Amino acid sequence: MVGYTAIVLQVGAVVAGAPLLTGLMRQTRARLEGRAGAGVLQPWRDVRKLLRKEPITPVGTGPAFRWAPPLLVATSLVLAVLVPLVSTDTPVRARADLILVVSLLALGTLALALAGLDTGTAFGGMGASREMTIAALVEPTILVAVFALSIPAGSTNLPVIVAGAADQPARLTSPAGLLAIAALAVAVLAESGRLPVDNPSTHLELTMVHEAMVLEYAGPDLALVEFGAQLRLTVLLGLLASLFAPWGIATGASLTAVLLALLLVVLKVMVLGMALAAAEVFWAKLRLFRVPELLAGSFLLALLAVTASYFLGAEGGGAR
Amino acid sequence: MSESLFTQLLDLACGAFLLAAVVVLWRRELAAIVRLFALQGVALAVIALLLGLHEDRWGLLVVAVGIGALRAGLLPYLIRRALAAFVAERDGGLTRHGGSEEARETQPLVNVAASLLTAAALTLLAYAVARPLVELDPTPATRALPVGLAVVLIGFFVLVTRRRALAQVVGFLLLDNGITATAFLAASGVPLIVELGVSFDVLLAVLVLQLLTVRVREAFGTTDIDDLRELHD
Numbered sequence: 001m002v003g004y005t006a007i008v009l010q011v012g013a014v015v016a017g018a019p020l021l022t023g024l025m026r027q028t029r030a031r032l033e034g035r036a037g038a039g040v041l042q043p044w045r046d047v048r049k050l051l052r053k054e055p056i057t058p059v060g061t062g063p064a065f066r067w068a069p070p071l072l073v074a075t076s077l078v079l080a081v082l083v084p085l086v087s088t089d090t091p092v093r094a095r096a097d098l099i100l101v102v103s104l105l106a107l108g109t110l111a112l113a114l115a116g117l118d119t120g121t122a123f124g125g126m127g128a129s130r131e132m133t134i135a136a137l138v139e140p141t142i143l144v145a146v147f148a149l150s151i152p153a154g155s156t157n158l159p160v161i162v163a164g165a166a167d168q169p170a171r172l173t174s175p176a177g178l179l180a181i182a183a184l185a186v187a188v189l190a191e192s193g194r195l196p197v198d199n200p201s202t203h204l205e206l207t208m209v210h211e212a213m214v215l216e217y218a219g220p221d222l223a224l225v226e227f228g229a230q231l232r233l234t235v236l237l238g239l240l241a242s243l244f245a246p247w248g249i250a251t252g253a254s255l256t257a258v259l260l261a262l263l264l265v266v267l268k269v270m271v272l273g274m275a276l277a278a279a280e281v282f283w284a285k286l287r288l289f290r291v292p293e294l295l296a297g298s299f300l301l302a303l304l305a306v307t308a309s310y311f312l313g314a315e316g317g318g319a320r
Numbered sequence: 321m322s323e324s325l326f327t328q329l330l331d332l333a334c335g336a337f338l339l340a341a342v343v344v345l346w347r348r349e350l351a352a353i354v355r356l357f358a359l360q361g362v363a364l365a366v367i368a369l370l371l372g373l374h375e376d377r378w379g380l381l382v383v384a385v386g387i388g389a390l391r392a393g394l395l396p397y398l399i400r401r402a403l404a405a406f407v408a409e410r411d412g413g414l415t416r417h418g419g420s421e422e423a424r425e426t427q428p429l430v431n432v433a434a435s436l437l438t439a440a441a442l443t444l445l446a447y448a449v450a451r452p453l454v455e456l457d458p459t460p461a462t463r464a465l466p467v468g469l470a471v472v473l474i475g476f477f478v479l480v481t482r483r484r485a486l487a488q489v490v491g492f493l494l495l496d497n498g499i500t501a502t503a504f505l506a507a508s509g510v511p512l513i514v515e516l517g518v519s520f521d522v523l524l525a526v527l528v529l530q531l532l533t534v535r536v537r538e539a540f541g542t543t544d545i546d547d548l549r550e551l552h553d
Contacts, residue, residue: 170328175335296433297346303440304342307447307466308335 002253006087009262014080014238017266018230019043021237024270025277026201032281043230050223058216061118068115069221072228075108076235085238086261087250088159088166098146098156101239102139105191108232109135112225116213127212130288134190134197134209137295141187141302148180148305149243158239166246176309179301181244186298188240190291192233195280197291234269237276241268326374327460333370334464337363337501338443341474341494345435348424350486354399357490360471361391364497364504371461371508380508383515387500390519395493395526399486402530406537429481439474446470453506461505468502471495485533485543489526496522 023040030037057065082096082104109131116128150156152171153164165171172181190197193210200210214225242249248264250257286294340360344353365388372380428435446469454462475494482488500518503510510518537543 173332174328175331178332178335179339293346293432293436296436300342300436300440304338304443307443308331308338310447 018234028277053219064118069224071111076231093159145183145302179305183302333366358396442473471498
């Protein structure tokens with residue numbers, strides 16, 4: 001029973017909190033740049049405004065264009081159920097496998113890329129091709145980085161990995177853990193389309209990736225696409241927090257532990273989001289042709305993490 | 321120092337050692353590459369220090385301090401001075417090629433993404449090659465042996481794929497760092513007198529290379545080694 005409560009609380013917090021997190025990040029950034037900012041609630045106001053408009057689809061677009069926004073939101077919601085943010089002891093824990101999580105992420109990306117191609121415009125195709133280039137480099141990095149963490153746990157099941165790390169914090173300070181953190185952080189930035197890889201606030205033609213794909217959306221569809229992107233960012237930051245700072249996550253069937261874990265995960269994601277927004281003030285976007293270098297670097301870090309967890313940490317530290 | 325703390329610190333130092341070598345491939349600015357090399361010298365000194373503390377060998381502590389002074393202090397200082405000479409010359413407006421071109425490894429023979437993937441392959445190769453050695457006597461130090469071998473291979477790779485003379489000097493020093501680390505991890509270091517000899521050898525090599533680089537630069541206006549293919553009288 002507590003497991004179901006944990007899932008309901010988790011999904012509720014992610015759905016209500018995703019636009020707020022984006023608002024918080026924009027607000028942090030605005031304050032650091034010396035602007036007043038639109039307020040934390042602005043993304044929710046945007047959603048409300050867009051939902052009231054009439055839906056319009058461009059002439060000649062097919063089902064790929066119409067189905068992409070619901071599919072993106074649906075995959076993100078399934079992710080919000082599966083990823084262990086609040087409790088590792090939930091009814092879905094046997095299905096929260098790493099490979100399933102990464103494939104759901106890829107499915108959402110693919111749906112948007114197909115929609116970008118379906119519009120038949122130059123920008124849509126360009127954005128889709130860029131997004132696929134980046135995704136092809138990012139998905140292996142996420143897989144390999146979490147494999148490095150799954151070797152000491154002996155399973156690719158996310159709740160098992162998180163519960164193991166919460167039991168033995170020494171796993172995270174080993175070279176394998178540190179390298180995997182660095183690799184996964186870069187991969188999450190690329191996957192959620194944040195600054196060194198893609199600029200989320202630009203509408204300048206030559207620099208955009210994600211925005212180029214969704215350029216033709218309007219009204220409720222645009223609201224869904226933006227909401228889906230916000231959900232993905234929240235879930236990915238939450239996953240990062242759960243994997244590398246699992247302190248306080250509920251591992252048993254106690255309601256107070258679940259409530260405390262919910263409070264802690266909200267705090268952790270807020271801190272991560274504000275740190276990311278503060279860092280983005282000082283970063284410039286990478287040239288598109290330098291992005292593969294960054295991603296190859298993060299893939300290398302992930303691969304080193306896997307190798308290191310074989311020849312350094314696992315046997316020597318007695319963690320096995 | 322307890323066994324598990326020793327293992328963990330040694331693993332961290334080895335991880336930093338390998339990471340510094342890998343990031344050298346990533347960066348293009350020669351100044352950043354020299355900083356990373358100094359960081360690697362610190363990690364090497366920490367490895368020697370930990371082994372010395374663990375085995376209660378005071379000679380090894382002296383070697384650690386010496387390695388730290390040489391590889392994290394003196395050698396980076398020498399390379400940085402050569403680099404500063406190029407940049408100062410640029411500011412004097414005496415050169416045909418821009419000094420900023422001298423301060424960056426703009427076009428390595430293998431591009432950055434490919435060299436990073438090669439580094440991954442080299443690390444796996446080092447792991448595969450070192451496995452029979454590790455099985456002879458599996459202690460925490462020998463388990464980290466692949467790190468030393470991987471840095472040797474990566475140093476060799478930097479040496480053959482970079483164009484600027486100073487980047488090649490750093491590649492040579494990475495190679496030497498790797499050899500020293502392998503010696504520490506496999507056999508807890510070589511006798512003090514050999515270590516002294518090797519250190520002076522490296523110091524002299526860097527001094528000579530630095531002089532040679534400055535002369536090459538004066539004669540040809542660039543340190544791009546690829547321009548030195550033909551013989552002149």
